[in-house]
Amino acid sequence: MLDKAIEALKTYDWGVDPAVLKPIDEAIVTTHGNAAGRNDLETRLIAALQSECPQAAKDAVCRSLRIIGTAASVPALSVLLADEKLSHMARYALQNIPGPEAGKALIEALTKVVGKHKAGIAASLGIRGEVAATASLQNTLADSDTATARAAAYALGGIGSPDALKALTAATARPETKDAIADSLLECAENLFAAGKKAEAKAAYAKCLSSNPSKAVKIAADHGTAACGG
Amino acid sequence: MPSTDKTHFSRRRFLRNTGAAATVLGFPTIIPSSALGNADVPAPSGRVVIGGIGIGNMGRGDQGAFLGNKDVQYVAVCDVRKRHREEAKEKVNARYKNNDCAAHVDFREMLARPDIDAVHIATPDHWHAVQIIEAFRAGKDVFCQKPETRTLREGALMVEAAKRYSRVFSGGSQRVLEDYRGIVERCWRGDHGPIKSINVEVWPPSQACNLPPEPVPDDIDWEMWLGPAPWAPYNAKRCDGNFSTGGGSWRSYIDYSGGGMTDWGAHHFGGATYAVDVRELQPTDIIMQTEGGKKFLTIQYPNGIQITHNKPGRGNMNVEGTPGEKKEPKQVPKYAGQGGISGDFIECVKTRAKPFRDIESAVNTMVVCHVATIAYALGRSLKWDAAKQSFTGDEEANRFLDTVRRAPWQI
Numbered sequence: 001m002l003d004k005a006i007e008a009l010k011t012y013d014w015g016v017d018p019a020v021l022k023p024i025d026e027a028i029v030t031t032h033g034n035a036a037g038r039n040d041l042e043t044r045l046i047a048a049l050q051s052e053c054p055q056a057a058k059d060a061v062c063r064s065l066r067i068i069g070t071a072a073s074v075p076a077l078s079v080l081l082a083d084e085k086l087s088h089m090a091r092y093a094l095q096n097i098p099g100p101e102a103g104k105a106l107i108e109a110l111t112k113v114v115g116k117h118k119a120g121i122a123a124s125l126g127i128r129g130e131v132a133a134t135a136s137l138q139n140t141l142a143d144s145d146t147a148t149a150r151a152a153a154y155a156l157g158g159i160g161s162p163d164a165l166k167a168l169t170a171a172t173a174r175p176e177t178k179d180a181i182a183d184s185l186l187e188c189a190e191n192l193f194a195a196g197k198k199a200e201a202k203a204a205y206a207k208c209l210s211s212n213p214s215k216a217v218k219i220a221a222d223h224g225t226a227a228c229g230g
Numbered sequence: 231m232p233s234t235d236k237t238h239f240s241r242r243r244f245l246r247n248t249g250a251a252a253t254v255l256g257f258p259t260i261i262p263s264s265a266l267g268n269a270d271v272p273a274p275s276g277r278v279v280i281g282g283i284g285i286g287n288m289g290r291g292d293q294g295a296f297l298g299n300k301d302v303q304y305v306a307v308c309d310v311r312k313r314h315r316e317e318a319k320e321k322v323n324a325r326y327k328n329n330d331c332a333a334h335v336d337f338r339e340m341l342a343r344p345d346i347d348a349v350h351i352a353t354p355d356h357w358h359a360v361q362i363i364e365a366f367r368a369g370k371d372v373f374c375q376k377p378e379t380r381t382l383r384e385g386a387l388m389v390e391a392a393k394r395y396s397r398v399f400s401g402g403s404q405r406v407l408e409d410y411r412g413i414v415e416r417c418w419r420g421d422h423g424p425i426k427s428i429n430v431e432v433w434p435p436s437q438a439c440n441l442p443p444e445p446v447p448d449d450i451d452w453e454m455w456l457g458p459a460p461w462a463p464y465n466a467k468r469c470d471g472n473f474s475t476g477g478g479s480w481r482s483y484i485d486y487s488g489g490g491m492t493d494w495g496a497h498h499f500g501g502a503t504y505a506v507d508v509r510e511l512q513p514t515d516i517i518m519q520t521e522g523g524k525k526f527l528t529i530q531y532p533n534g535i536q537i538t539h540n541k542p543g544r545g546n547m548n549v550e551g552t553p554g555e556k557k558e559p560k561q562v563p564k565y566a567g568q569g570g571i572s573g574d575f576i577e578c579v580k581t582r583a584k585p586f587r588d589i590e591s592a593v594n595t596m597v598v599c600h601v602a603t604i605a606y607a608l609g610r611s612l613k614w615d616a617a618k619q620s621f622t623g624d625e626e627a628n629r630f631l632d633t634v635r636r637a638p639w640q641i
Contacts, residue, residue, distance in 0.1 A: 015441065016440055018439070029607075032608070032626065056440060059460060067630075088636045088637065091634050095634045096629040116637050116638060118637075119638045120635075120638075123640040124634065147638035151637070151638065214369065215369050216366075219369065219395060219396055
């Protein structure tokens, strides 16, 4: 059954009944805890990803690698990060693969990929909490593409480290990125507050309040400042 | 998962397992505007200025409810389908006998309007978290149709954003209070004695979608309909808003919905958690069991109460109590204001009180739907750590905590 499903990937285009791939889903469940079985399944999925199969098939492979992918899948997925049609689905898997390899691949792609997918790569780095991406994301705050610059701001908030806070504090907020930077500053401030660092949290709130904030940000920063002791 | 020693959520993005959820910063979730010295919320005597995002199907009903509320001034509609947009706009203009209602394709235009206090959302589920969190960031209060979340992580971030911006949120499951009132009253009155468990029957989970391409009609902005979901070719069945969860509607397909498990689960699990009074909690154990060849789940709460899912022979909303033992009766909560769940929301926007299906009640309900779905998908029992918002000892299950959004959408 699994052999037939892997074979079906070669011609799995839009409109084909997804039931033909169900044995792959079943194999994901049945190989849990079986390293050899998992390795075999992953190897076959990587091969499909590197073949000339249709976009719908590669989408389906990325969905499976999201669940079972390991460092072994990273090279095949990372080359797709610059692919106009497959970048998102490559992230779909990479964002969830544990270990430094996937993070490194995303950081490298952030400096190479241009266009709308760069924003997605920044977002994935933030969700993974990739501390090593902080400098690259700081540079991306100045990206001429608004969506990418905003994504970098939110990603730094997601990382939430002291260096991320420094990057956000130092950022020159453009009108179109101001609220994203403020939201991430608020996030960093909340982290500091939760860690008992009220003075540092208060300073982050003060930074928000000093940059002509929106009413929403002002409410949040006032609230946070009050929690820190006024 | 990340290459750091942090959890997948990178910081303390979590709910806790008790009512302490409301005190991330040591303050209640909702604080009166007067305490903040700002005028960003309507005065108690004022009308709530509102716009609607996603106004076909359920959104149409919600719009009617809000238009009928004397405390509401409805000023804008937003939908990626021209027909829905135009119909909804005309409805507003007819109500007020003017041509003032604005119509938007992109919800961000509506959120940028400083005159709007609140929005109601009834887009497909894959849009909810993005639109809810963006609305909070823009300082808007939100009423959102159930199922409020598509993933576990979305719920945690929605709670966090609501607290950060001091926003009022109401989920849109009217059935929780209205359909199951009898069961809830019997439980809260103590008729069953101390409650042991309640059974919920709801099915199926959503499925993969690989429908063939069709020409994109002029009526729809397909890129905006897909939004954060993976790109896929247009097909009318992919985006149809009918209520089927077995195929031929967006509610059936995994990129847009959790299927019956979340669409009806939001109601049934909402009613169940209300009846057995665990709305403030999240479960700890999701136990896969088999009876008569049929798989079912026992969902264990930290206070010992259980919700079973599809347990053979029990029936939906069947309560197991402890007959003969006494349970102190409790007063059943009610909606504030007039006009059902939408009226409850408007009243709470004005008073800054917590609505009946507030953000935490909604998210805690949706957690049950999602952890159950993940257990079935993986075919095994799971342990849920509400404080960390992750599964314990199951790295693979943690890969289901969230989806990956298509750029530029993120939360």
